[in-house]
Amino acid sequence: MAATTELISALLLFLLICSSDISTGEKTRRPEPCKRLVLYFHDILYNGKNAQNATSAIVASPAWGDKTTLAAPNRFGDVVVFDDPVTLDNNFRSAPVGRAQGVLLGAINFAGADDIMKNTRDLSVVGGTGDFFMTRGLATLTTDAFEDDRYFRLRVDVKLYECY
Amino acid sequence: MAATTELISALLLFLLICSSDISTGEKTRRPEPCKRLVLYFHDILYNGKNAQNATSAIVASPAWGDKTTLAAPNRFGDVVVFDDPVTLDNNFRSAPVGRAQGVLLGAINFAGADDIMKNTRDLSVVGGTGDFFMTRGLATLTTDAFEDDRYFRLRVDVKLYECY
Amino acid sequence: MAATTELISALLLFLLICSSDISTGEKTRRPEPCKRLVLYFHDILYNGKNAQNATSAIVASPAWGDKTTLAAPNRFGDVVVFDDPVTLDNNFRSAPVGRAQGVLLGAINFAGADDIMKNTRDLSVVGGTGDFFMTRGLATLTTDAFEDDRYFRLRVDVKLYECY
Numbered sequence: 001m002a003a004t005t006e007l008i009s010a011l012l013l014f015l016l017i018c019s020s021d022i023s024t025g026e027k028t029r030r031p032e033p034c035k036r037l038v039l040y041f042h043d044i045l046y047n048g049k050n051a052q053n054a055t056s057a058i059v060a061s062p063a064w065g066d067k068t069t070l071a072a073p074n075r076f077g078d079v080v081v082f083d084d085p086v087t088l089d090n091n092f093r094s095a096p097v098g099r100a101q102g103v104l105l106g107a108i109n110f111a112g113a114d115d116i117m118k119n120t121r122d123l124s125v126v127g128g129t130g131d132f133f134m135t136r137g138l139a140t141l142t143t144d145a146f147e148d149d150r151y152f153r154l155r156v157d158v159k160l161y162e163c164y
Numbered sequence: 165m166a167a168t169t170e171l172i173s174a175l176l177l178f179l180l181i182c183s184s185d186i187s188t189g190e191k192t193r194r195p196e197p198c199k200r201l202v203l204y205f206h207d208i209l210y211n212g213k214n215a216q217n218a219t220s221a222i223v224a225s226p227a228w229g230d231k232t233t234l235a236a237p238n239r240f241g242d243v244v245v246f247d248d249p250v251t252l253d254n255n256f257r258s259a260p261v262g263r264a265q266g267v268l269l270g271a272i273n274f275a276g277a278d279d280i281m282k283n284t285r286d287l288s289v290v291g292g293t294g295d296f297f298m299t300r301g302l303a304t305l306t307t308d309a310f311e312d313d314r315y316f317r318l319r320v321d322v323k324l325y326e327c328y
Numbered sequence: 329m330a331a332t333t334e335l336i337s338a339l340l341l342f343l344l345i346c347s348s349d350i351s352t353g354e355k356t357r358r359p360e361p362c363k364r365l366v367l368y369f370h371d372i373l374y375n376g377k378n379a380q381n382a383t384s385a386i387v388a389s390p391a392w393g394d395k396t397t398l399a400a401p402n403r404f405g406d407v408v409v410f411d412d413p414v415t416l417d418n419n420f421r422s423a424p425v426g427r428a429q430g431v432l433l434g435a436i437n438f439a440g441a442d443d444i445m446k447n448t449r450d451l452s453v454v455g456g457t458g459d460f461f462m463t464r465g466l467a468t469l470t471t472d473a474f475e476d477d478r479y480f481r482l483r484v485d486v487k488l489y490e491c492y
Contacts, residue, residue, distance in 0.1 A: 030297065030328075048391065055437070059405045060224035060243060060388035063212065063231040067391040077223045077245045079388060081405045083437035101435040107265040109219070109247035124291025124298075127452025127464065133358065134452075134464060134489060136291065136298060161298060164358075194461065194492075224388035224407060227376065227395040241387045241409045271429040273383070273411035288455025288462075300455065300462060325462060 033137065034163035040144065041084045041100045041154040042092050045070075050150075056082035056104075070149050075106035090144055090153060117143055125160065136162040197301065198327035204308065205248045205264045205318040206256050209234075214314075220246035220268075234313050239270035254308055254317060281307055289324065300326040361465065362491035368472065369412045369428045369482040370420050373398075378478075384410035384432075398477050403434035418472055418481060445471055453488065464490040 046054035048068035058067045062077030071078050081103050085096035121141045128135040137160035145153040210218035212232035222231045226241030235242050245267050249260035285305045292299040301324035309317040374382035376396035386395045390405030399406050409431050413424035449469045456463040465488035473481040 046391065051392075057390040057405045059390050059393075059407055062210065062221040062223050062245070064215075065223075076247065077221045079223055079243070079245075079407070081390070081407075081433060081435050083404065083435055103433055103435065105245060105267055107245050107247055107267065122293040124293060126290045126454045129450040129452060129466060133466070138293060138297070226374065226385040226387050226409070228379075229387075240411065241385045243387055243407070243409075269409060269431055271409050271411055271431065286457040288457060290454045302457060302461070 031161055033159040033161055035132075035135070035137075035158075035160040037158050038088075039097075039100075039156045039158065040087045040090050041156060042087065043082055043084045043152050043154070045080070045150055047150060055084045056080050071106065074108055076109040078104075078106040080104040080106075090155070092153070117146060125158065132160075134162070134164045135160045195325055197323040197325055199299070199301075199322075199324040201322050202252075203261075203264075203320045203322065204251045204254050205320060206251065207246055207248045207316050207318070209244070209314055211314060219248045220244050235270065238272055240273040242268075242270040244268040244270075254319070256317070281310060289322065296324075298326070298328045299324045359489055361487040361489055363463070363465075363486075363488040365486050366416075367425075367428075367484045367486065368415045368418050369484060370415065371410055371412045371480050371482070373408070373478055375478060383412045384408050399434065402436050404437040406432075406434040408432040408434075418483070420481070445474060453486065460488075462490070462492045463488045 042055070044050065044053055044055045046057040046068065057080065058065075058070070058078055059081050060077075060079035061067060061071050065071030065077060082100065084100045086098045086100050087094040087096055123139045123141060125135065125137045125139055137158065140157040140159070142155040142157075143152060144155040145151065206219070208214065208217055208219045210221040210232070221244065222229075222234070222242055223245050224241075224243035225231060225235050229235035229241060246264065248264045250262045250264050251258040251260055287303045287305060289299065289301040289303055301322065304321040304323070306319040306321075307316060308319040309315065370383070372378065372381055372383045374385040374396065385408065386393075386398070386406055387409050388405075388407035389395060389399050393399030393405060410428065412428045414426045414428050415422040415424055451467045451469060453463065453465040453467055465486065468485040468487070470483040470485075471480060472483045473479065
């Protein structure tokens, strides 16, 4: 299990550094992935009172924001650092197989009503270490749960197209 | 037009995450790009009074800075989140074909007088989604206009050398 | 020397953007690097009193942190922008061959006692410009010195596996 944890950590670090975009529906023909895995990230945002179980914290915000509430509108300008447990199913109480560590950036200001629960977003996987040495591919993110800006869960479907 | 917008967004997200460096003049022989496009980004920085038309905001700054003025000297330590309209020519009033969303980082402290209007900077394009699935290449940036730290325009010449 | 400086800068910008992970000991068989170089980064953190020789500054921190002291525990949530001199040996007074410019992110919250002086960490090199056009590979980081949260020195062993 320790080995699995290490390897998954190694991968996840590289998933989360880029802002997301709306998935364009895979219209182009694509090769088959050489590796695929589905993971769930569980995030509890620090709100000033939950230091004992928070897994992320706002560390920067625009002039009109603060560090215990997400900025309005659209969370534009918020920078959130996270260290989230990762599980293989969507149960928060399942044994974690790794941790997702990185930063989220609110960079959408002028979007219309983005339905966070419906849309998927594709991110590029641009590198990796350990068992994921030099891999490249895509991660498709779905917001699997979103409770009141306090807890959210992401389903992350990792498809690697270059493996060593 | 909507499709173009989506695709260009998909690409731009990956251009802007890295700090820039001074272009070394393309002295090495290079392959021909498999795809090329020239884009203009238009940025208006939030200054405390222009919330209605600002497209970017300072969200973090060093101890000697603040969130409505760029830090001196050299903007070192400023973190700026942006959601800029992108056009195909250098006219601010042209119809946008997409949005550039990401973060700019002031990380040059000890440079001499960098002539921002003369120098170009190369950035790596390390991935993409949609029509830009798995692409890699370079983006050469030129500051096309820079007005008093309030408005600036970037010319972005994207040259992709790996296409799927 | 100027040319060397430029080229090394070009490379370093891309090393430092990702959080690090614990090296998994290179157990997989790997190809030989097509390029390799060992560099030392020297970092002096701004503490409110050392503006004249600091090379980095805290620009964002969680609600419980500030901009002149690293956050406890584990520096979680600190965002540090740096512009560090780079040398070819571990002597702070050697002539710099370039500068490392980027951002460090404290994203480990729940780790046990991480022995920063013993562990190495692998980072992905995901791109480059100039002589490092389109390169990919790994950088293995060792903390070579760590003095009281004020000065630290990193040994960076860059191994490139894709060269153009």
